[in-house]
Amino acid sequence: MGRIKKKRAERDARRQSGFQPEMVPPFPQAEIERVMGLWDRAIDTGLMPSGAEVKYHLGPDGTVLSVALSRSGQVLAHGERLTPSAAERLRGQMPLLAGMVTFYENNQLAGLGLDGAPEDGIMPIAPAAGPGPMPPLDEQALA
Template sequence: MGREAKRAKQARRDKRKRAAGDSAGMPPFPEAEIERIWHAWNRAIAAGLMEDGAETKYHFTPDGKVLSVAVGKSGQVLANGERLTPSVAERLRREMPFLAPMVTFYESNQGAGRGLEGGPADGVMPLAPPCGPDAMPPVAPAAMGRAQEATHALVRAGKVAEGAGAMVVPSQRGVLVAVGGRDGELYANGKALTEAWAVRLRADLPDIASDVARLQVIRAEWLDAPPADRTRDLAGACTDPNCLGVH
C-alpha cells in the first residue's frame, strides 16, 4: 500500500471513529495531532527508517494525545516517527501518562524481538496487568568469576573505569555483566556489544536473550551521539526486577 492509499484508508477509519466518538459524547477526534504524526511518518520514510506503506497502529487518549507505532526496516519499533530508544520511551511516558503502559508494552516487545505482536487494536484499550518477575536463577560462582575477570581486563586496558556502574543479569546458563566504557562503547561480558557478539550471547544465554536485545538498543542510542564517558550510564538505567546490577 502506497503512502497516499494508506492515508486515504486512515482517513476513512478516522471518520468512523469521529462519528462513534461524537455519538458517545467523547472528546473531538485529534485531527491536528494525527496530521502532525503523518508528517513525522513521512519524514521517517524519507530518512530510510521504514518502508513506504508500512502498517501503523494508533492509540488515543481522552485529552487528544496520540501514540502511533510501526516496525522499521531494521526491525526496531518506531513510535510517532522516531526509533523507540530508552530516552524516547521515557519522554513519551512523561508526555502521555495515560498511554505509559502502552509505551512500555511496545518497548518490551522490541527488546524481545516481537515488534507489534500482541498489541491492542487501534483506539484506547487497557492492557493486561503486568505479572510479577520470574523466579531469579542462582548466579553460578564460576560464571560470575569469568564475567568479572573479563570486565576487570577492560579496566586494566583503560577502556572501562574502576567502579563503573554495571548491569548484572543472571541466567540459567551463566550471567550477563554489562558496563559503559570511557570511549562511549557498551561492553558485555568483556567485549563490545557488536551484532556478532550479541548473536553469540543470545545463543549462550537464551533465557535472557531479551536483555541482550535491550542492551543493543541502548548501545545503538549511544552510538548516535558523539563518544562520551559512559562510566555511570548503566547505573540506574535498568528497571528489571530480576537484575542484580549496582543501581
C-alpha cells in the same frame, strides 16, 4: 389527571437504568496530521518502508501514540526509534498512554515487534487499584 401523570413519571423513572453513555473525546485531527508528517519524514530518510503498517492509539485526553516497525524490525514511535530515552520522554508527554509505551518497549526487548498489540483506537483508562488485602485478624489482641 395529576395522579396519572405522577404514576407515569414514577414508571418512567423505574424503567431508566441510569446508564449514561461515556462521552467520546473529540477526534484529535491536528495531532494525527502532525504525527503523519513525522512518519513521512521517517519514510523519506529510509528509516521505514513506504506503506508500512502504523498503529494509532488515542488517549482519552487527545494524545496520540503511533507505532510501526522500521526496516530493521525495531519499533518506531512517532517516526523515531523507540530507545529507552525516547520511551521515557513519551511516557512523560502522554501519561495516560504510558502503559502502551511500556508495552511496545517490552515487545521490542523481547523481539516481538508489534505482535500482541491491541487494535487501533481509543485506549481505556486502567481502573484504579483497589485497597490492599486486609491484614490477618489478631485473635490474641481481641482476647
